[in-house]
Amino acid sequence: MSVLFWQYSVALANSRLKKSILITLALTIVVICRLLSLSLSEPITISKSVEETPIRRELLDRNGIPLAINLPTASLCAYPHRITQPYDIVAKRLIKALPSLEYHSLLAKLQSNKKFVWLKHNITIKDKANIEQAGILGIEAQKNYRRFYTQGSSLSHVIGYVDLYNNGLAGIERGLNAEICNDRLQEKILLSIDSQLQNIVKEELKLAISTFGAKGANAIIADVNTGEIISFVNEPSFDPYNIDFSNPEALLSKNSIGTYELGSIMKPIIMAIGFDTNTIGLHDVYDVTNLSVSKYKIQDYTQTSGNKSIAQIFAHSSNKGLGKIALEIGQEKIQEYFQKLGLLDAISHVEISEHAKPILPPRSKWSDITLTTVAYGYGISVTPLHYVQAMIPIINGGTKIPLTFLKRTNKISGTKVLQNPLTTEKMKILMSLAATHGSLRAAYIKDLDVGGKTGTANKVVQGKYSKTLRISSVMATFPVHNPKYIVYATLDEPHATAATHGHATGGYTMAPAVKQIIKRMSIKYGIEKQPCSREQWYYLMNPPQNNS
Incomplete structure (x- = not known):
């Protein structure tokens, strides 16, 4: 050396x-710090519903293989001031309709004195139907779309990811966020990636x-x-x-x-x-x-x-x-x-x-x-x-x-x-x-004409x-x-x-x-x-x- x-x-x-x-x-x-602040925190007050969050354009690889698509899902929310039944009764009814909910956490959110609270994101369409069938005043399951990455971690540093509200936080999802969320453009985006x-x-x-x-x-x-x-x-x-x-x-x-x-x-x-x-x-x-x-x-x-x-x-x-x-x-x-x-x-x-x-x-x-x-x-x-x-x-x-x-x-x-x-x-x-x-020499392939340099x-x-x-x-x-x-x-x-x-x-x-x-x-x-x-x-x- x-x-x-x-x-x-x-x-x-x-x-x-x-x-x-x-x-x-x-x-x-x-x-x-940026990722923590954007993706882990939920705002105290919500001025827009999930239905108003952007539906993102799909991303395809250079050969047309889907890389980032949108899957229908729903988010469960509550307007506590509209609820007429006791909160503990409402919590039990919700758990009956959606067993994955946790009673004490759910009750604390309902008793939070907030005008609006998220109860659970990304529930299935079937879960949404169960919640609606329960007919609890002040409880809504709002339809929205969840970003799904078909390649998992393989392209995570290229595509990046979004937050709960479909805002791009990293990679192309963030770099092209405005273009991906443009309502006037419906066509899918072709990436150069194979x-x-x-x-x-x-x-x-x-x-x-x-x-x-x-x-x-x-x-x-x-x-x-x-x-x-x-x-x-x-x-x-x-x-x-x-x-x-x-x-x-x-x-x-x-x-x-x-x-x-x-x-x-x-x-x-x-x-x-x-x-x-x-x-x-x-x-x-x-x-x-x-x-x-x-x-x-x-x-x-x-x-x-x-x-x-x-x-x-x-x-x-x-x-x-x-x-x-x-x-x-x-x-x-x-x-x-x-x-x-x-x-x-x-x-x-x-x-x-x-x-x-x-x-x-x-x-x-x-x-x-x-x-x-x-x-x-x-x-x-x-x-x-x-x-x-x-x-x-x-x-x-x-x-x-x-x-x-x-x-x-x-x-x-x-x-x-x-x-x-x-x-x-x-x-x-x-x-x-x-x-x-x-x-x-260790990269040389006979008749394939490879060249370059090591370092x-x-x-x-x-x-x-x-x-x-x-x-x-x-x-x-x-x-x-x-x-x-x-x-x-x-x-x-x-x-x-x-x-x-x-x-x-x-x-x-x-x-x-x-x-x-x-x-x-x-x-x-x-x-x-x-x-x-x-x-x-x-x-x-x-x-x-x-x-x-």
């Missing part, structure tokens, strides 16, 4: 990464969590040409009908609100900036024997030395090589591209309600050591959603297409953010070589980088020669096993799961095997020794 991690940890982590933890904790508290793929990804992530004893996992799969998010998984997830506020980890959408230092999967972004600014070329060679910045000595996870080609630096994930490239590009250009790629602001255009802003030093505070560490994924904390958004133009030919959870039926033009048309072609070569010769970042514990706790990630795209999808997946705090020979990095822990996800995707979507010739790339991994 880099000596920089241990020498620089106190100054760097306390000023930057500890802030990330505090902000994440603060967001957790805010989310929980619910079958969602369950495939969830299954593979849960297996990876179990295999490596990880704390959790998350993944995003998107179409790089349309910006549609087709899978968005957070594990652990939560039951939208039984919110457990004692487990905030399950409630938070780590894909959209969790900010992390991502490690080496940031390297494709720096490489792409280098190509696009003509700072580097595929034939360039760098001496990676030593790199010292200020008083800090940069080291690689697997020690390297001598002249290395751009392809070797990328495939073998050399921190020293990327550090030298970043210093050559310079602060101004890297900050400019970070802005264009969307790495400096919250992604507020997506339809879910949970967003977070990246955490990085102010531009005026950047130094050479900041630039160097950012090059290999330290010193900047972003959400997985930010990372996927930034990688899309690098993969698709240079066009930034806004991510969306809605199915797009019309082509979107996007914004050109990369100027050199060869930038993507060069990145395809590097990402492919990472799968055939580099750290992504591993040490987590901060009490202001210092931990030697044992890490976030291990994989970014993959396929087919590389004509990219269609980007797959991003992360394991939180995986542990090494005998099979990984003591390693818990992204290439050992997350890559095998990504391989299975891509295999199953290729079968589901009928993606034909399309071998891509590698012979012409061989010299990139084996440059002439006198080429300097």
